[in-house]
Amino acid sequence: MGVTAVIGLQWGDEGKGKVVDVLSEHSDVVARCQGGANAGHTMVIDGEKYILHLVPSGILRPDTVCVIGNGVVVDLDVLEEEIDKLGGGGIDTAGRLLMSVRAHVVLPLHKKVELLLEEMRGKNKIGTTRRGIGPCYSDKCSRLGIRVGDILHPDTLKSKLETLHASYSGGRYGTDLPCVDELLEHCLNHETMVEEFAGDVSALLRRSLAQGKNILLEGSQGFLLDIDHGTYPFVTSSSTGIHGLTGGVGLAPSDVNSVVGVVKSYTTRVGEGILPTSMEEPYQSQVRDRGQEYGATTGRPRRCGWPDLPAIRYSCTTNGVTSVAITKLDTLSGVDGLKVCVAYDRLGASVETLSPDMDFLGECKPCYASCESWDTLDGIGSIEDLPPEAREYVDQILQAAECPAEPISVGPGREHLIKVGR
Ligand code: GDP
Ligand code: IMO
Numbered sequence: 333m334g335v336t337a338v339i340g341l342q343w344g345d346e347g348k349g350k351v352v353d354v355l356s357e358h359s360d361v362v363a364r365c366q367g368g369a370n371a372g373h374t375m376v377i378d379g380e381k382y383i384l385h386l387v388p389s390g391i392l393r394p395d396t397v398c399v400i401g402n403g404v405v406v407d408l409d410v411l412e413e414e415i416d417k418l419g420g421g422g423i424d425t426a427g428r429l430l431m432s433v434r435a436h437v438v439l440p441l442h443k444k445v446e447l448l449l450e451e452m453r454g455k456n457k458i459g460t461t462r463r464g465i466g467p468c469y470s471d472k473c474s475r476l477g478i479r480v481g482d483i484l485h486p487d488t489l490k491s492k493l494e495t496l497h498a499s500y501s502g503g504r505y506g507t508d509l510p511c512v513d514e515l516l517e518h519c520l521n522h523e524t525m526v527e528e529f530a531g532d533v534s535a536l537l538r539r540s541l542a543q544g545k546n547i548l549l550e551g552s553q554g555f556l557l558d559i560d561h562g563t564y565p566f567v568t569s570s571s572t573g574i575h576g577l578t579g580g581v582g583l584a585p586s587d588v589n590s591v592v593g594v595v596k597s598y599t600t601r602v603g604e605g606i607l608p609t610s611m612e613e614p615y616q617s618q619v620r621d622r623g624q625e626y627g628a629t630t631g632r633p634r635r636c637g638w639p640d641l642p643a644i645r646y647s648c649t650t651n652g653v654t655s656v657a658i659t660k661l662d663t664l665s666g667v668d669g670l671k672v673c674v675a676y677d678r679l680g681a682s683v684e685t686l687s688p689d690m691d692f693l694g695e696c697k698p699c700y701a702s703c704e705s706w707d708t709l710d711g712i713g714s715i716e717d718l719p720p721e722a723r724e725y726v727d728q729i730l731q732a733a734e735c736p737a738e739p740i741s742v743g744p745g746r747e748h749l750i751k752v753g754r
């Protein structure tokens with residue numbers, strides 16, 4: 333198995349948490365590589381629901397080591413809360429959770445600045461998760477950011493915070509930002525946790541590879557939210573594709589053996605930005621209700637759309653996807669009038685593959701093929717047992733992806749699974 337990367341191929345919330353939980357049965361190490369507490373990854377095990385924002389989804393497997401890579405921006409409050417909550421539920425993180433000393437720290441200042449920026453954008457607002465992600469990555473790129481390892485050196489930490497804070501002076505962000513002492517106190521409040529959990533993640537992964545261990549890279553967000561290859565500017569601030577995953581933990585692209593793309597059986601999007609295949613009513617409300625499409629991080633209702641094959645083709649080819657995990661097929665059971673967007677019509681020409689430029693996409697109109705619905709998927713455990721209509725639906729997605737299925741999810745629980753592939 334070697335290194336397997338799991339990437340969302342749409343606009344996030346594809347069910348990556350569930351797929352990572354399933355695949356981590358055969359993994360020694362599971363790594364978060366990019367993004368931060370904007371992610372909300374859900375797993376349902378023995379009827380109990382777990383939502384994780386920063387700790388990798390492999391933590392629910394007792395023998396799996398979990399790491400948070402250099403590419404992640406860490407909200408230390410959220411992390412501490414998550415570790416405590418897991419501990420309270422009998423899931424021990426001691427000795428099996430490592431966070432990179434090179435990961436950047438999301439400060440209270442970043443969250444405040446993000447609110448001001450969103451306000452300033454007015455009708456062009458992004459609809460962010462308000463987790464301070466964008467400002468934290470901005471400071472990282474400006475080389476003003478605070479890294480996890482800085483917290484272990486309080487003297488230089490203070491000096492770095494002073495420089496960072498000075499970069500926000502001049503009134504552009506008002507006068508109500510947290511002062512240096514508050515930021516210092518915030519960081520040092522987490523010193524004990526950092527001492528316990530911080531280390532060299534890249535070195536651990538290299539050692540693990542040398543020992544022949546299996547590593548799972550857990551992507552967050554979705555490829556269409558990628559800072560470079562997504563629907564800019566309505567994207568997040570990290571590289572959500574394969575490029576970001578390897579860079580986010582310090583592995584080489586050639587270390588990766590397989591890339592599992594996660595596709596929800598329909599499309600959802602939360603926040604602003606184009607959703608070319610947006611469902612009309614009553615499907616919009618019906619699918620949102622049936623799929624419980626409300627954000628795992630912010631609780632916002634997600635917009636629902638028909639499956640978008642041009643988008644899937646784009647995400648698969650750009651990431652070298654080798655297999656596709658299809659989720660939430662059960663949500664569409666009994667929904668009459670299903671359709672799939674097979675191509676776009678752009679000014680009279682047929683477009684088979686999405687281009688993420690907003691001007692281009694704005695000129696594209698989805699072309700749909702109708703699909704027969706199926707009654708139920710209850711109790712289905714093998715691909716051969718799928719009703720022929722569901723099989724046809726799945727095959728359309730696989731043909732666009734040009735790769736096999738692995739696996740197909742037919743419910744939120746670990747047990748609701750059609751195992752295909754490994
Ligand atoms: P992620 O961010 O990609 O990990 O996805 P989220 O956790 O934000 O959202 C996926 C939601 O769908 C969660 O509530 C999951 O419990 C749920 N889910 C995952 N797979 C399935 C499935 O096959 N069927 C159903 N009904 N729910 C699923
Ligand atoms: P998971 O990992 C869905 C969206 C936000 C917003 C845009 C920018 O659970 O799939 P940000 O706070 O990152 O600056 O917001 O990106 N977004 C997500 N949408 N799932 C996510 O993560 C998301 N993370 C960010 O809604 O539109």
Ligand code: MG
Pocket residue numbers: 344345346371372373374628629
């Ligand atoms: Mg999510």
